[in-house]
Amino acid sequence: KPLFVVTIDGPAGVGKTTLARAVAEKLGVAYLDTGAMYRSVAWMLGKGSWEWSEEKLDRGLDKLAFSIQGAGEATILLVNGHETGSKIRTETVGLWASHVAKIPQVRRRLTEIQRSLGQSVSLVAEGRDMGTVVFPKALFKFFLDASPEVRARRRWLQLRDAGSTEDLEGLTRQMRIRDEQDRNRAIAPLRPAEDAVCIDTGMLDPAQVLEQIIRRIASQM
Ligand code: C5P
Numbered sequence: 001k002p003l004f005v006v007t008i009d010g011p012a013g014v015g016k017t018t019l020a021r022a023v024a025e026k027l028g029v030a031y032l033d034t035g036a037m038y039r040s041v042a043w044m045l046g047k048g049s050w051e052w053s054e055e056k057l058d059r060g061l062d063k064l065a066f067s068i069q070g071a072g073e074a075t076i077l078l079v080n081g082h083e084t085g086s087k088i089r090t091e092t093v094g095l096w097a098s099h100v101a102k103i104p105q106v107r108r109r110l111t112e113i114q115r116s117l118g119q120s121v122s123l124v125a126e127g128r129d130m131g132t133v134v135f136p137k138a139l140f141k142f143f144l145d146a147s148p149e150v151r152a153r154r155r156w157l158q159l160r161d162a163g164s165t166e167d168l169e170g171l172t173r174q175m176r177i178r179d180e181q182d183r184n185r186a187i188a189p190l191r192p193a194e195d196a197v198c199i200d201t202g203m204l205d206p207a208q209v210l211e212q213i214i215r216r217i218a219s220q221m
Contacts, residue, residue, distance in 0.1 A: 003122045004029075006211050006217065007130035010144035011190060012094065013151030013158075015201055015209065019144065020126035022210045027070035027124065027217075034127035034134075035097065037066060037110050039088040040079045042096035050099040057063060063149045068117060072214055091174045097180045101128075102185045108153075111188075112217060128182055131193035140217050141191035144209070146202040148176060 006027070008020050017033055024031035042049065045060045053058070065154045076083050078174065087093070100106050114134050125134065131141035146154075152172035159166050182190040193197055197216055201209050 001122075003119070004075050004136045004140075005118050005130075005138040006124045006142070007108065007135050007138045007141045007191065007193070008124065008126040008142045008144065009075070009128055009130050009132070009190070009196070011151060013155035014144040014146050014173050015154065015206055016126040016144060018098075018206050019209055019213065020075050020124045021075075022206065023213055023217075024075060024124040026210070026214055027122070027198040028071060029124060030068050030071045030075040031074075032068060032114065034090060034110070034114055034125060035094075036077055036084050037079075037114070038101045039093050040064070040066075040084055041106060041110070042100045043088045043093055044079065047096060047144045050096075052102060054105060056105065057103065057105055061106065065115075066113050068121070071121075074099070079112075089159070089162065090164065091159070091166060091171055091178075095174055095178055098099075098181045101182070102187070104187055107187055118128040125158040128190040129188035131196050132191060133188045136193070141193050141196035142213055142216075143196040144201050145198065146200060148172065148179070150202045151175065162203070 006023060010016050020031040020033065025128060043065065044064055047150050049060065056171060065080050067075050111134050114125065118135060119123065131138060152168065152175050155175065156168045156171050157167065199212055
């Protein structure tokens with residue numbers, strides 16, 4: 001069977017990971033959480049790594065190996081052989097990730113890895129630049145959006161369910177900074193690809209968004 005890629009991009013808290021997992025499950029392929037890759041780089045290199053020299057960054061990046069195993073909801077992303085845990089999920093690490101994500105050599109490195117994963121298996125790839133930069137020829141491209149309030153609340157509920165005590169106000173503020181930074185950076189800024197299908201998820205639950213995405217894919221496959 002020929003390989004294919006479905007891309008799902010959008011801002012923080014819009015439901016990309018939930019949807020990417022569900023779409024991958026429906027299609028029986030792996031999903032790739034590229035936000036988790038940027039978060040892992042930030043986490044493994046450590047606070048302040050975005051101010052390192054090019055050489056030091058290169059040495060740090062050389063020590064990180066990414067792979068994926070399995071398919072559908074059971075897909076796991078491994079960093080140096082270990083599953084990425086909940087420690088990278090906090091909004092603080094999200095903000096660190098957004099700092100390292102501005103560095104050209106970090107983006108170059110992760111883009112290469114993401115493309116090579118896409119050459120070994122079919123993927124539902126989610127992030128910020130999947131449809132615009134990493135997989136410009138993807139078979140299907142989606143861009144999810146919702147108001148900052150809706151997204152902050154969703155992320156807050158999600159973190160709360162995972163046992164976190166981040167407060168909604170602080171989270172809203174941090175997510176705003178992160179989105180601004182992601183939209184306005186020089187390389188691979190967050191924006192819909194010209195040929196992406198845009199879906200406003202503000203009034204929809206995940207099952208309804210999933211249905212729209214699957215209907216689109218089925219009508220063209
Ligand atoms: O999706 P998630 O919130 O986990 O992403 C964390 C951060 O990683 C984003 O705010 C963004 O700065 C960066 N990122 C990126 N490109 C991607 C995925 C994530 O720049 N494809």
